[in-house]
Amino acid sequence: MGERKHSSGGLPDSLYQGTLDCVHCGLCLSACPTYRVTGQEIASPRGRIYLMRGVAEGRIELGSGLAQESRLCLGCRACETACPAGVGYGALLEATRSVVARERIDWGIFQRIERMVLRQWVPRPRRLHWALSLLRAFQGLKLDRLAARWLPRNLSGALELAPRVPPASSRRRLPAQTPARGERRGCVAFLEGCVMPELFGDVNRASVELLSRQGFEVLVPEAQGCCGALQAHAGDLETAHALASKNAAAFDALDVDAIVVNSAGCGAALRECEGWIGAAGERTASRVRDISEFLDEVGLRGPLGRVSLRLAYDDPCHLIHAQGVAEAPRRLLKAIPGIDLVEHAEASACCGAAGTYNLAQPEMARAVLDRKLDHLLAAAPECVATGNPGCLMQIASGLARRGSAIRVLHPVEILLEACRGASETQR
Amino acid sequence: MSVLIDRLSRIVGARHCLASAEELFVYECDGLTLDPVRPVAVVLPADAAEVSGVVRVCSELGHPVVPRGAGTGLSGGAQPIEGSVVVECSRMDRILEIRPEDRVAVVQPGVINAELSTAVAELGLFYAPDPSSEQVCTIGGNVAENSGGPHTLKYGTTTNHVLALELVQSDGERLRLGSRAGRSREFDLVGVVVGSEGTLGIVTEISVRLSPIPEGVETLLAIFDDTVSACRAVGSIIRSGLIPAALEIIDQRTINAVEDSVYRAGLPRDAGAVLIAEVDGAPCSLPGEVERIGECAREAGARECRVARDEAERARFWRARKGAFGAMGRLAPDLYVHDAVVPRARLPEVLEKICEIGDRYQLTLSNVFHAGDGNLHPNISFDRRNAEEVERVIAAGREILETCVAAGGVITGEHGIGVEKRDYMKLVFEDEDLLPMLYVRDAFDPERVFNPTKIFPTTRFCFESNPRARGYDRVPFK
Numbered sequence: 001m002g003e004r005k006h007s008s009g010g011l012p013d014s015l016y017q018g019t020l021d022c023v024h025c026g027l028c029l030s031a032c033p034t035y036r037v038t039g040q041e042i043a044s045p046r047g048r049i050y051l052m053r054g055v056a057e058g059r060i061e062l063g064s065g066l067a068q069e070s071r072l073c074l075g076c077r078a079c080e081t082a083c084p085a086g087v088g089y090g091a092l093l094e095a096t097r098s099v100v101a102r103e104r105i106d107w108g109i110f111q112r113i114e115r116m117v118l119r120q121w122v123p124r125p126r127r128l129h130w131a132l133s134l135l136r137a138f139q140g141l142k143l144d145r146l147a148a149r150w151l152p153r154n155l156s157g158a159l160e161l162a163p164r165v166p167p168a169s170s171r172r173r174l175p176a177q178t179p180a181r182g183e184r185r186g187c188v189a190f191l192e193g194c195v196m197p198e199l200f201g202d203v204n205r206a207s208v209e210l211l212s213r214q215g216f217e218v219l220v221p222e223a224q225g226c227c228g229a230l231q232a233h234a235g236d237l238e239t240a241h242a243l244a245s246k247n248a249a250a251f252d253a254l255d256v257d258a259i260v261v262n263s264a265g266c267g268a269a270l271r272e273c274e275g276w277i278g279a280a281g282e283r284t285a286s287r288v289r290d291i292s293e294f295l296d297e298v299g300l301r302g303p304l305g306r307v308s309l310r311l312a313y314d315d316p317c318h319l320i321h322a323q324g325v326a327e328a329p330r331r332l333l334k335a336i337p338g339i340d341l342v343e344h345a346e347a348s349a350c351c352g353a354a355g356t357y358n359l360a361q362p363e364m365a366r367a368v369l370d371r372k373l374d375h376l377l378a379a380a381p382e383c384v385a386t387g388n389p390g391c392l393m394q395i396a397s398g399l400a401r402r403g404s405a406i407r408v409l410h411p412v413e414i415l416l417e418a419c420r421g422a423s424e425t426q427r
Numbered sequence: 428m429s430v431l432i433d434r435l436s437r438i439v440g441a442r443h444c445l446a447s448a449e450e451l452f453v454y455e456c457d458g459l460t461l462d463p464v465r466p467v468a469v470v471l472p473a474d475a476a477e478v479s480g481v482v483r484v485c486s487e488l489g490h491p492v493v494p495r496g497a498g499t500g501l502s503g504g505a506q507p508i509e510g511s512v513v514v515e516c517s518r519m520d521r522i523l524e525i526r527p528e529d530r531v532a533v534v535q536p537g538v539i540n541a542e543l544s545t546a547v548a549e550l551g552l553f554y555a556p557d558p559s560s561e562q563v564c565t566i567g568g569n570v571a572e573n574s575g576g577p578h579t580l581k582y583g584t585t586t587n588h589v590l591a592l593e594l595v596q597s598d599g600e601r602l603r604l605g606s607r608a609g610r611s612r613e614f615d616l617v618g619v620v621v622g623s624e625g626t627l628g629i630v631t632e633i634s635v636r637l638s639p640i641p642e643g644v645e646t647l648l649a650i651f652d653d654t655v656s657a658c659r660a661v662g663s664i665i666r667s668g669l670i671p672a673a674l675e676i677i678d679q680r681t682i683n684a685v686e687d688s689v690y691r692a693g694l695p696r697d698a699g700a701v702l703i704a705e706v707d708g709a710p711c712s713l714p715g716e717v718e719r720i721g722e723c724a725r726e727a728g729a730r731e732c733r734v735a736r737d738e739a740e741r742a743r744f745w746r747a748r749k750g751a752f753g754a755m756g757r758l759a760p761d762l763y764v765h766d767a768v769v770p771r772a773r774l775p776e777v778l779e780k781i782c783e784i785g786d787r788y789q790l791t792l793s794n795v796f797h798a799g800d801g802n803l804h805p806n807i808s809f810d811r812r813n814a815e816e817v818e819r820v821i822a823a824g825r826e827i828l829e830t831c832v833a834a835g836g837v838i839t840g841e842h843g844i845g846v847e848k849r850d851y852m853k854l855v856f857e858d859e860d861l862l863p864m865l866y867v868r869d870a871f872d873p874e875r876v877f878n879p880t881k882i883f884p885t886t887r888f889c890f891e892s893n894p895r896a897r898g899y900d901r902v903p904f905k
């Protein structure tokens with residue numbers, strides 16, 4: 001986007017400058033899921049950055065090697081949390097993918113369809129709703145299985161991995177305004193999202209009810225929309241920036257304590273929208289809070305009812321690595337009487353969902369997920385909590401495939417149960 | 428070339444034999460980024476049998492073999508050589524056996540240092556050598572470099588913790604050295620292989636000693652106005668007869684870089700230096716020891732001493748110390764990490780000289796080091812794209828090493844010689860001293876297949892025309 005290109009490599013200068021922060025120390029390697037699976041330097045953050053820099057310096061050509069690597073990378077940003085030099089890897093990856101997309105390197109049918117869907121369908125609520133209604137009908141008639149047989153491999157994979165679409169009754173939009181219950185503590189805006197209301201409408205309603213029970217009026221402005229994260233991850237920065245501008249305008253108009261988000265991926269995108277659209281994103285970016293972070297900041301208002309559950313909390317990458325929120329959800333969950341929070345190994349590692357990744361790179365996504373499932377099963381919880389739609393679907397489908405009865409919930413669902421429980425016992 | 432790739436692929440499987448331009452490009456260097464060289468192939472074997480097959484093919488076709496772990500080495504040990512095949516050990520990452528009653532673990536070389544300690548923690552054990560790169564570096568790499576870490580002061584370096592090894596030699600034979608039972612009466616060949624920087628063969632299995640987790644541990648942060656007083660404190664702590672587990676100094680420039688990073692620990696930015704002192708052992712003895720260390724520090728001029736309140740704060744101090752090198756990446760695109768040892772008593776004076784050298788060459792120099800061992804790490808921030816600056820960095824580096832040697836020190840404490848310091852070997856060794864090392868190397872690897880250009884000086888030895896050394900110039904230095 002209008003950026004000056006570095007003379008030699010065809011990569012934007014800001015990308016080149018970003019790669020110079022890396023001192024090649026390697027402290028990020030063990031945090032990287034794709035390195036752990038392959039053991040290869042090129043599938044590590046250090047290797048990817050080295051390759052970007054090499055391309056920018058004209059020491060190696062911009063070709064399918066970089067394109068493939070930029071797609072194999074999960075974009076989970078665990079490397080950022082590990083990196084003492086403060087390399088802004090997420091931005092480097094986005095920029096690289098956008099060059100790959102612009103130059104149409106290794107641009108196949110999957111990329112074309114993905115771009116079309118992310119541009120034309122996902123950000124348009126009505127279209128998305130109808131498309132998913134159609135998918136639901138398909139799934140009801142098991143036509144999706146049939147279609148999968150004659151579609152190209154990663155498209156058929158997409159159909160198989162597609163979540164069961166809930167009935168229309170749970171896919172209603174949220175009310176524009178929900179009053180606070182009990183003593184009023186403030187007023188927040190809520191990001192409804194694009195996929196959340198369609199696939200996780202119940203989680204959205206639980207979030208609003210939880211906020212309201214905690215004493216907050218909740219506004220859901222009509223003018224908001226898709227956050228642009230998926231588009232940016234797919235290298236379509238143009239669409240992402242347009243969507244960010246639209247959201248910034250919608251939220252800037254509101255005088256609220258915070259813009260609360262219950263999907264980690266969307267929260268990260270809104271929080272970083274300053275990097276996309278400059279000063280226009282400042283006010284929005286600074287007010288965004290993940291729902292767990294927000295409730296932790298303002299303090300959970302008791303009393304809380306008992307929820308007896310052996311629970312594992314799994315960090316969504318875009319919450320812990322992109323937003324730096326790790327302790328808040330754990331603190332909230334631990335505060336609920338009856339919750340036994342168990343630790344599982346590598347809770348902060350990616351589950352392999354990573355936006356559209358599990359569709360584009362099914363093999364790697366599977367390998368990354370298997371590692372996650374092994375660790376989860378070893379800790380043997382009754383339930384896993386994680387606050388991102390992609391992760392909810394990925395972990396749930398993985399556990400189901402392994403024949404496990406472990407449930408997967410969004411933390412707000414458990415928190416709400418505790419709040420409701422308390423008011424019932426009080427009555 | 429394709430014959431090579433073809434044969435290697437058949438051994439390790441095509442997906443674990445890398446030969447595309449991009450895949451090779453990223454293996455150009457390890458932690459030392461100057462003078463990158465591309466290999467002709469990279470293989471990732473799954474076990475010793477595959478390593479053996481790979482080595483046999485390389486020997487036969489005349490390709491040097493460069494072993495590699497995580498590539499965090501700072502002396503270019505894993506840097507490829509013209510025409511070489513890199514054998515990347517990352518897939519050999521299984522812990523094969525844990526025997527708590529013997530306090531022994533048997534591991535493949537690609538096991539990550541810190542993950543071994545994590546795996547045995549529930550048995551009340553840990554693996555003592557703890558390089559700052561512990562969260563990523565491999566035990567194979569540690570063995571090759573005889574790596575140390577902050578706790579080397581009390582626990583020793585890698586060599587004190589390796590009981591037995593399996594080594595794949597140039598003809599593909601697998602040699603077993605040492606004994607898991609501990610002491611054996613033959614020549615200490617395990618000791619020879621530890622620290623040989625991948626020049627004798629590829630280590631494919633390691634039996635390491637595990638240590639019991641100390642019952643108690645206390646960590647103290649002493650804050651000084653300058654580095655030299657911190658060094659004096661170290662001297663008097665050691666003189667007092669205490670054996671601390673670690674004594675580490677971080678200077679002001681490094682403190683600020685770390686505090687700007689994700690590894691921040693709340694170190695005071697205005698301090699000239701901080702000393703991290705740790706004692707471990709029976710909990711009843713610790714308060715007294717902490718007290719004495721505090722006294723030594725205050726006598727040397729510490730303006731404040733803080734004891735870590737809990738395990739979380741202690742972990743933060745160590746994360747800050749261990750993230751220090753990487754954090755320097757905030758100052759410039761490249762970092763040259765030096766490594767030299769001087770007698771502890773000479774630390775203050777040598778440090779002053781080092782800082783003077785940095786100023787004279789107009790370089791950004793910082794110090795973060797294992798003070799208890801006298802193991803210095805003067806770090807120079809620079810930009811490798813600036814050829815003139817690189818020259819200054821190298822000239823300053825040489826002077827720093829000369830200064831350390833003149834003070835009775837040596838040119839590496841733990842990072843090894845590799846390619847970085849091979850030409851400095853002559854600062855400490857005469858040709859006659861190097862000869863026995865060459866004999867040993869050639870006894871293990873007569874064809875000079877493994878890391879042939881590492882450790883020994885590139886300039887020809889005068890003894891190559893010496894009849895005593897006949898036969899040892901068969902393979903000329905490249």
Ligand SMILES: Cc1cc2nc3c(=O)[nH]c(=O)nc-3n(C[C@H](O)[C@H](O)[C@H](O)COP(=O)(O)OP(=O)(O)OC[C@H]3O[C@@H](n4cnc5c(N)ncnc54)[C@H](O)[C@@H]3O)c2cc1C
Binds near residue numbers: 629
């Ligand atoms: C941030 C940072 C901090 C560091 N801190 C310390 C520290 O505190 N103490 C310290 O001692 N070092 C330190 N180092 C240096 C480095 O991490 C160590 O030398 C480490 O042991 C290297 O391990 P590696 O797995 O990365 O090996 P590599 O760098 O891949 O290889 C190192 C050497 O080992 C050889 N090698 C690797 N595997 C094998 C094998 N299986 N068989 C035979 N040879 C093999 C290679 O050929 C090479 O010569 C640090 C490095 C960094 C980047």
Ligand code: SF4
Binds near residue numbers: 034035072075076080
């Ligand atoms: S974003 Fe995740 S997958 Fe990509 S390099 Fe970083 S750690 Fe690896």
Ligand code: SF4
Binds near residue numbers: 083
């Ligand atoms: S930790 Fe940071 S500086 Fe070190 S190699 Fe990784 S990205 Fe580069």
